[in-house]
Amino acid sequence: MSSQLSSQKVRKPGERIFCLLLIVVSIFLFWQAYQIAGFSSLSSSGAFPLAASATMVLASCVVFVNTLKLPAAEGIQFFRHCLPPVVSIIMAIILLYAVVIDSLGFILSSFVFLFVCIQLLYRRSPLFTLAISIVSLIVVYIIFRLVFQVVLPEGIVPEREIIAQITSWWSN
């Protein structure tokens, strides 16, 4: 949260483009809001979205103008300080994880996800990472799947059969 509170008196690289994109998106949304009911009446279903998107257009224009006035930050590069490689890599891994979680199932995809991320961020021996990933996955699984009864994608691992097998062993 501290990043939110620090005062910003310089323009970071990419900030102008981001603010410009916000204007473009706001205008697009304003147009979409207009499509709902036009300017027919103040109590129509489109009135409130129109007001909200108009506010967005105005506010983003003000932000853009204010940003243009700021001096560019010195010694800050977009791909080193704003979007370092590690952030983009992790974003890509999460995206991949979201794609495969439904087909591969929670256990398998989460295990790979944890292993890759922890190895990337913590940089210890692979064996250590393996142990940490397995332990944390087991803890998460017990807490959420078994205690909280959260339904998780099963995928290709026959989870229910395994649990049924274990409970039958247990009762014997």
Added chain:
Amino acid sequence: MDALHFFATSWLSPELLGLTALGTFLGIYVGAIPGLSVTMAVSILISFTFSWDVNNALCLMVGVYMGGVYGGSRTAILLNIPGAPSAIATAMDGYPLAKKGLAGEAIGLSTVMSVIGGFVGIIVLALAAPTVSEFAITFQPRDYMMLGVLGIMLVGSLSGNSLAKGIFAGALGLLIGTVGLDPMSAEERFTFGVVELWDGINPVAVMIGMFGVSEALHQLHHMDKAVVKQKISRIIPKLSDVKKYLPLSLQTSFIGVIIGALPGTGGDIAALMAYDHAKRTTKNPKVPFGEGAKEGLIAPESANNAAVGGAYIPMLTLGIPGDAVTAVFIGALFIHGLNPGPMLLVEQPQMFWFTVGNLTLANIFVLIFGLTGIRLFSKIVECPKGILIPLIFLLSIVGAYAINNAVIDIWWMFAFGVFGYFMRLYGFPVGPVILGVILSSLTDENWRRAILTESGSLGNFFAHIFTSPLSSVLFLSILLIFFSKTSLWNKGLKPLLFRTKQKP
């Protein structure tokens, strides 16, 4: 008598008692571990607990909230890293105390004072909420609409450094909240012909994205911060200290409740204002402020926990969240089929007294867990970020999926996570977005009701604002916030009016 019975619900059931204890315990750690925030934890918890019985879910989340607000002080004292925004003021004198080797004493004192603050907040909640709620029944639709706008404006103007950015974020949230079929006329809004969008974008997915994923992505910037170890010995504070600082603690607790009860202001602002109050009223501090004055530790800690009780007042009686955490909480109440608002106390008094009892219980657990288990604590807080952050991502994804057992919510969460990352990067506050999403339908519906009663005339609408004192006050407050933050005021009027005031 009934009230007492409802109050004791969670005290007498072992299950609810256990869940409150668990929640408080978790909350203290969540609050203390830098990179984990209470908002993040409560948003993720909603998705896991929404199939539960409402009482169980509320016990756990109330515990996390109460514990989390307190827990932030721990790392503020030990590491000079506030675990939560409400602990920023705590670090100013707490860390110098720790550097002098008084970390244990500082933690003990801040625990006791937090609990005192917490109780003041709860008592005010119990006494004031019924009155506020009676008053709130007289509110017109336009008052609700303006209250919603006011809340977003306050959060927008206080949480960032630019009002325009705050307003943009709030309007974006309001817009996200309108996606889907219009509840009043069933017209499609922003659905682009996609049937999956008819139900709208799930606010929990937005919350997890904005507070969980984007925050964790930002943490990747500071992976290599070294952890400083502190030796902690005695933690139970001296009775003489508690007695000596009790008046200050009570004063700042009242500041905390009032600030917490205002829509849009929460524990962080309450703590800073309390710190300022302590600084102004303490004539001859034994140790100067900023160098380890106990007054500077007690004031913010009492205030930020008192603000919890305060924040519940508008949340339960008006349905207006005070800050991001209460916005998430209101989301949870809606999901469990409760309607926070003036009718809650009339229709479901058991919910109100149950919550009051719950907060009290959680506060007692803060005292118990706060004064014990410090060894375990220092172990857990040292958990390396390289392991912690992947786990946050994992929980965020599982949490988003668990809302509806649908992969689409993971996509929304991811999209808002990445967008939130860039918003934070360029100084846009994300709190107003969530507040906007939660308040969207309330503001929209009340706007339409208000304008319908004025038979669609904007002129009548504004004319009637000034016939009601409440509407006038709300309207003027909105204008005041707007103009006090624009350059017209800062460059033109302010220097004229406050010329004599010199900056120290």
